[in-house]
Amino acid sequence: MTEEIIIAGFGGQGVLSMGKILATAGMKQGLNVSWFPSYGPEMRGGTSNVTVILSDERISSPVLNEFDTAIILNQPSLDKFESSVKPGGILIYDPHGITRHPERTDIEIYQIEASNKAVESGNMKIFNMFVLGGYLKLKPIVSFDYIEEGLKESLPERHHHLIPANLNAIKIGQEIIKKVR
Amino acid sequence: MGEIRLMMGNEAIAEAAVRAGCDGYFGYPITPQSEVLEYLMAENPYERTGMVVLQAESEVASINMLYGGGAAGKRVMTTSSSPGISLMMEGISYMAGAEIPCLIANVVRGGPGLGTIQPSQSDYFQATKGGGHGDYYLFVLAPSSVQEMSDFVKLGFEIAFKYRNPVMILSDGVIGQVMEKVELFDPIPRRTEEEIIKECPWATTGKTPDRERNIITSLDLDPIRQEKHVMHLKEKYDKMKEDVMWENIKTDDAEYLIVAYGSSARISQKTIDLARAEGIKVGLFRPITLYPFPDKELERLSKQVKGILSVEMSLGQLVEDVRLAVHDRVPVEHYGRVGGSIHTPFQVLNALKEKIVNKY
């Protein structure tokens, strides 16, 4: 089993931390993992993306040109990565702020209204956890227990009181993800 | 089994330094390797092992701090990225001349000039052909995983003291920034002053009555003596060949060969799988030490293949050593993205087909 994922959005949306939680959880579960971010000034308010690989084999390239799953959180990222999903792969996107929706017909497309849900909940910081929940619903590669461990290890100690809220968002995310086609 | 952690390559270097009994780290921030200094400052290794960490005023100062500390027998290291390493070249040349052990990691970014902060492998010449002025070489290790970023810190210090020579870890923005699972080695205690005096009788630890004074210098105005010194250095560089390292991946039945180090080796590993799925029998030769270059093993492999693609994120630097090693016996071509762009496994596959498989 090898799962190759791109997560892309604006800096500040929690793209990198979501990838890190997933990678940490995967490692805790005994998988080989790789987390390769875009880095530099573009993180600050610009676009941000991270390639996450989970595998039960030795991981070769941390740099990829096509993905099993693309998790897309803004328009520039959709424009950039829609074509990078492997035929038969999955594209998950938040329709908030999207003016040109995905057009491919050879992949599965899912929507998750994570932005709206985060605004509703009054806590924008857990936005990425709704998305992670949605992803885990479709690809339950990493078990919920390890996600909790991943959260513990990824979040600084002072934020550990926020873990229940994060886990709750992941659960809600699993419910609100819906298939477009 | 050592402690397992998910770490960025840069963080792994920093943690490995503390564990390897490093006495002093001197560095200056530059993307994409600032996490090393940040990690060390946050980790406060002075509390853990007594290791000194100092943010210097420049890379020039950093490398000269290594000169001072290394010449006094301490395990010292710095990290930087391409433009910063260029600034260090003066100090590196002096340290090679004065035979001072130290560890330098270059997390390479695209150039020339200020270039970009994105990954590149365009500092191969600088790292493997000396880099600064004068007749000298560094021992160069090229990690291709976070695990090796950690392991090579320990190995690097051993080699630096074995040969009394600066050792460079030649990494890049991919290996520096990627997070992977790493098994950390158990901490080695820092050497005591008595141990340093015993192991490094040449070091400036203070002239005790029982010995002559120790002088660390790269200067000898007498050309006959200086020639003798340079010849002594040459013997050392020749001896380094004993510690040459490489990895062969799927080369047993290979009809074609990719030669790549560091991140390009990782990317090319994926290429090999893609190629083999199409029935192209290709293997990967990964030099782990770039100086000394594993030319004998590459020469051996070259006899069984029809063509070689040298893959490196540069205009073609590694390829020159590949050609020298195979003596034009087989066609050797170069492929690589430059300027901070990273080639993908598919791009490497296409290059392999176009430049090698379809032609030879």
Added chain:
Amino acid sequence: MDVKFESWKEIIKDENIVFKKTKVLTDNVLSYCPGCGHGVAHRLIAETIEEMGIQDQTIGIAPVGCSVLAYEFFDIDMQQAAHGRATALATAIKRLYPNKFVFTYQGDGDLAAIGGNETLHACNRGENIVIIFINNGIYGMTGGQMAPTTLEGMVTSTSPYGRDPQMMGHPLRITELVAMLPGTYYVTRQAVHKPANVRKTKKAIRKAFENQQQNKGLSFIEIVSNCNSGWKMTPVEANKWMEENMFKVFPLGDIKVDGELVKEL
């Protein structure tokens, strides 16, 4: 010849000794020009090391410049630094061996021009080291080129019509500059051309090493010196010229003592 040697032997006897070279200086013949201040400065440092009994704990840093071979003359462990980088080396050695004594010995080109950044930052960090700065207003080793401390109007091989501040900048008073940094503890400017000055300089060097012993912080001693070869004068003329011209721009005396400025800058 033999007769003469015998007569020397008559004189050179232990009971007749009034002055003896310190054992912290080697027997190597100094590479400095006759009349140059380096030799005296070396002796004062070496004597201080002997008197304090710290020969086995002292590590010195030689610069690039006339004193590049300083390690040939001090019988202590020494490192030779790249041009201008002595204080970076000293910083690391002192931090890694806090109980050792570390000093740099640098000229004006080394310390104030190419090494200006390292000098300022070592001083600003308040490294617990001693910096000995020999200022003779010229690049001696490379053959008399303009230094950052070359006086206005002074003729050198790279200012053959005299230093024109409009074109070539002003003499740099780096000692006043470092005195203003909170990291420096003791900053003084001395000379070694007359016995009285030699005594004062010796005291300053002793104070500097004692400051280091007591972990007080950075001591910076400028020694204004001559370069009769570079200035194209006899040693006597050079000392006179130094008094009349150098001391005006680089006045002697303490600038900062025990961390307090004692002179208006």
